[in-house]
Amino acid sequence: MSDLVQLAEENGIAIITINNPPVNALSPGVPEGIAAAIEQMDKDASVKAAVLIGGGKTFVAGADIKEFGKITAGKSGGGLELPTLLLKIEDCRKPVVMAIHGSAFGGGLELAMSGHYRVAVPSAQIGQPEVKLGIIPGAAGTQRLPRLAGAAKAVEMCADGNPIKALDALHAGIMDRLIEGDLLTGAIAFAREIADKPVRKTRERNEKLGSAEENDAIFATARENARKKQRGMAAPLAAIDAVEAATKLPFDEGCKIERKLFMDCLFSDQSKALIHVFFGEREVAKIPDIPKDTAVIPVNSAAVVGAGTMGGGIAMVLANAGVPVLLKEADQAALDKGIANIQKNYATSVKRGRFTQAFVDERLKLIQPTLGYDSFASADLVIEAVFEGMALKKEVFAELDRVCKPGAILASNTSTLNIDEIASSTSRPQAVIGTHFFSPANVMRLLEIVRGKASSKEVIATCMQLSKKIGKIGVLVGNCRGFVGNRMFHPYVRESVFLLEEGASVEAVDSAMYEFGMAMGPLAVGDLAGLDVGWRIRKEYRHLEKPGIRQAFAGDSLCEMGRYGQKTGAGWYKYDENRRALPDPEVTQLVRKWAAEAGIAQRQISREEIVDRCVYALVNEGARILEDGYALRAVDIDIIYLNGYGFPAYRGGPMWYADAVGLKKVFDRVEEFHRRHGELWEPAPLLKRLAEEGKKFADFNKEQSATA
Numbered sequence: 001m002s003d004l005v006q007l008a009e010e011n012g013i014a015i016i017t018i019n020n021p022p023v024n025a026l027s028p029g030v031p032e033g034i035a036a037a038i039e040q041m042d043k044d045a046s047v048k049a050a051v052l053i054g055g056g057k058t059f060v061a062g063a064d065i066k067e068f069g070k071i072t073a074g075k076s077g078g079g080l081e082l083p084t085l086l087l088k089i090e091d092c093r094k095p096v097v098m099a100i101h102g103s104a105f106g107g108g109l110e111l112a113m114s115g116h117y118r119v120a121v122p123s124a125q126i127g128q129p130e131v132k133l134g135i136i137p138g139a140a141g142t143q144r145l146p147r148l149a150g151a152a153k154a155v156e157m158c159a160d161g162n163p164i165k166a167l168d169a170l171h172a173g174i175m176d177r178l179i180e181g182d183l184l185t186g187a188i189a190f191a192r193e194i195a196d197k198p199v200r201k202t203r204e205r206n207e208k209l210g211s212a213e214e215n216d217a218i219f220a221t222a223r224e225n226a227r228k229k230q231r232g233m234a235a236p237l238a239a240i241d242a243v244e245a246a247t248k249l250p251f252d253e254g255c256k257i258e259r260k261l262f263m264d265c266l267f268s269d270q271s272k273a274l275i276h277v278f279f280g281e282r283e284v285a286k287i288p289d290i291p292k293d294t295a296v297i298p299v300n301s302a303a304v305v306g307a308g309t310m311g312g313g314i315a316m317v318l319a320n321a322g323v324p325v326l327l328k329e330a331d332q333a334a335l336d337k338g339i340a341n342i343q344k345n346y347a348t349s350v351k352r353g354r355f356t357q358a359f360v361d362e363r364l365k366l367i368q369p370t371l372g373y374d375s376f377a378s379a380d381l382v383i384e385a386v387f388e389g390m391a392l393k394k395e396v397f398a399e400l401d402r403v404c405k406p407g408a409i410l411a412s413n414t415s416t417l418n419i420d421e422i423a424s425s426t427s428r429p430q431a432v433i434g435t436h437f438f439s440p441a442n443v444m445r446l447l448e449i450v451r452g453k454a455s456s457k458e459v460i461a462t463c464m465q466l467s468k469k470i471g472k473i474g475v476l477v478g479n480c481r482g483f484v485g486n487r488m489f490h491p492y493v494r495e496s497v498f499l500l501e502e503g504a505s506v507e508a509v510d511s512a513m514y515e516f517g518m519a520m521g522p523l524a525v526g527d528l529a530g531l532d533v534g535w536r537i538r539k540e541y542r543h544l545e546k547p548g549i550r551q552a553f554a555g556d557s558l559c560e561m562g563r564y565g566q567k568t569g570a571g572w573y574k575y576d577e578n579r580r581a582l583p584d585p586e587v588t589q590l591v592r593k594w595a596a597e598a599g600i601a602q603r604q605i606s607r608e609e610i611v612d613r614c615v616y617a618l619v620n621e622g623a624r625i626l627e628d629g630y631a632l633r634a635v636d637i638d639i640i641y642l643n644g645y646g647f648p649a650y651r652g653g654p655m656w657y658a659d660a661v662g663l664k665k666v667f668d669r670v671e672e673f674h675r676r677h678g679e680l681w682e683p684a685p686l687l688k689r690l691a692e693e694g695k696k697f698a699d700f701n702k703e704q705s706a707t708a
């Protein structure tokens with residue numbers, strides 16, 4: 001056979017096992033191995049039926065995603081095409097039972113559907129997640145799935161890309177039986193039951209395809225949802241087209257449509273960007289000087305200091321992961337308010353169907369309110385989330401140093417302050433680290449983990465591992481002002497306000513960025529977060545500003561009028577009682593007046609300029625951060641922007657986007673802005689060098705590893 005696929009026999013039942021760790025992807029050699037096993041067992045008169053199963057922790061996670069880059073680069077080695085293999089399995093004269101545990105995703109589910117029967121353990125998950133990679137199922141998934149589950153279920157699974165559980169799959173008709181206990185034993189028993197039945201080919205099962213009238217409404221709704229929920233993405237619409245083809249055309253014709261759509265998507269910029277994101281999300285967990293086997297500190301209990309906006313959310317995140325957490329406040333009133341907020345947030349989750357009441361009751365029991373540090377000695381991890389102020393943070397950390405046990409991790413949620421200075425108030429700077437959650441902490445996926453100069457490898461490794469356990473994506477960043485995300489966000493917002501002061505309208509700036517794909521325009525984000533936050537910081541640090549450098553002032557002038565954003569009912573926009581943003585002509589008038597007083601010439605500003613100014617401001621700062629080593633890789637910056645700042649995943653992140661545009665083009669534009677707008681636009685040295693050398697940000701890390 002092959003190293004990747006083994007064939008065995010047990011009293012007339014063939015057992016085909018795929019062994020391609022870690023996830024049994026259908027890499028070159030696997031389809032060939034399966035085909036050989038099918039041929040052999042089909043010929044073997046002593047065999048009545050077959051079970052196909054995955055070795056290790058899963059069935060099959062899909063096609064090998066690494067191969068896609070080779071195909072688009074014209075370097076694919078040929079080999080047996082998946083659709084051909086699946087026809088071969090379906091045409092096998094003896095029944096093939098697919099036995100599923102772990103996940104059957106993408107090509108894995110397509111493989112499973114080519115079998116004549118499917119059984120699964122209850123914990124198994126199945127799905128067609130291809131749209132998350134900017135592609136659609138490419139091995140007849142869009143054609144076989146509606147034949148098993150009907151058009152509505154198939155279109156939902158192919159267009160949303162979210163997995164479903166085995167029980168749901170059983171109800172949908174995708175699974176034939178759930179196996180409690182040992183999967184292989186159960187699958188073999190099932191195979192014996194059906195061994196004498198005639199084989200049934202999925203591609204010939206048309207009874208669930210439905211009528212055109214029923215389906216029209218299904219597809220219309222699916223398209224509407226996709227345009228709303230996956231705004232700007234091409235693959236979900238292509239997936240819907242392909243499933244629709246299954247309901248209107250014979251199987252072979254439908255497969256041709258699917259193939260064409262698959263190929264179009266595969267060669268698209270969106271797919272390249274999303275595949276970069278897939279590997280990027282896994283890459284950020286790899287820290288060059290902290291090996292995978294670094295010892296981690298078990299986190300069985302935690303404590304949070306401060307039950308405000310962030311502390312409350314962080315306590316929920318820990319409790320949701322099953323970690324008991326002490327929640328300390330300064331006084332009873334603040335503690336009551338914090339706990340009430342947590343209860344309110346949980347109640348909303350129950351109302352929205354995200355959690356059950358029973359789950360929430362269990363989580364609430366894990367959160368123990370307190371006013372003192374008495375029980376802190378038991379905590380393995382403490383996260384501080386008190387007001388942003390160095391003196392207060394140092395006071396809290398000195399106290400933590402006194403009460404916490406040796407080996408406990410002392411983390412700060414500060415968004416701007418120097419972790420080393422905070423650590424200096426303790427006798428154990430190696431235990432101190434930044435864990436910068438994003439608001440709302442129980443929702444946002446990003447966690448910037450800020451490495452202080454003394455943070456120990458164990459502490460870093462533990463926080464990185466913990467991020468996964470609590471459902472976050474942890475990205476290690478260096479200790480600079482604003483760390484990575486907020487440091488880049490500053491010039492981004494600055495440019496959005498400059499554009500207003502030069503003549504663009506609030507709506508023009510926000511809609512240009514929204515259409516670029518951002519979850520919200522920069523000005524609407526300011527209103528949501530509160531314009532007063534930045535205003536207060538700017539007032540405090542005014543003495544550090546370099547004279548003669550242009551400063552954005554319109555936002556501060558609005559604050560002086562009491563317009564802080566959503567919380568005061570007005571900021572860049574006006575807000576109605578449902579917090580819906582309405583354009584405010586008064587703001588336009590005011591900004592025009594202020595600009596005239598400041599002598600700023602007004603002009604027509606194109607959408608293209610708005611996008612370039614805002615996005616290249618991110619890129620230029622990102623280049624400095626990268627060169628200075630505050631982010632480990634360009635992809636780390638991308639992952640931060642996708643998960644913390646609403647940058648569109650299908651553009652891959654700001655650094656990937658710049659690479660895709662071409663750094664020479666980006667550099668020329670930055671130079672142009674530099675000439676026009678002065679010092680703030682001085683090109684980052686790394687951007688300049690890479691542009692001149694015809695390289696990408698992605699090459700920077702290769703250069704570094706080569707010299708390491």
Ligand code: 3HC
Pocket residue numbers: 022023025061062063064065066082103105106107108110129130133136137138139141279282283
């Ligand atoms: N191809 C190549 N490598 C894959 C892979 C795949 N389909 N799926 C996972 N991997 C790699 C990961 O990159 C990672 O590598 P690393 O250790 O070097 O970083 C390793 O396998 C382990 O993956 P995870 O860290 O993600 O492991 P988890 O246990 O957390 O998750 C999983 C397992 C749920 C299977 C998750 O990996 C996953 O969702 N994989 C992708 C599934 C997918 O998108 N499948 C569709 C592929 S496209 C397709 O099939 C097209 C078809 O229609 C023709």
Ligand code: NAI
Pocket residue numbers: 305306307308309310311328329330331334384385386387388389392396413414415416436437438439
């Ligand atoms: P907040 O004002 O909502 O909450 C701070 C809480 O700390 C208050 O409830 C206060 O009573 C409590 N507190 C003060 N001193 C205390 C003490 N000695 N012991 C116990 N509790 C004490 O502030 P928020 O927004 O939650 O911010 C907390 C930290 O998180 C800050 O460092 C902030 O910079 C950071 N952060 C805030 C984000 C946001 O969007 N709000 C995002 C990311 C980080």
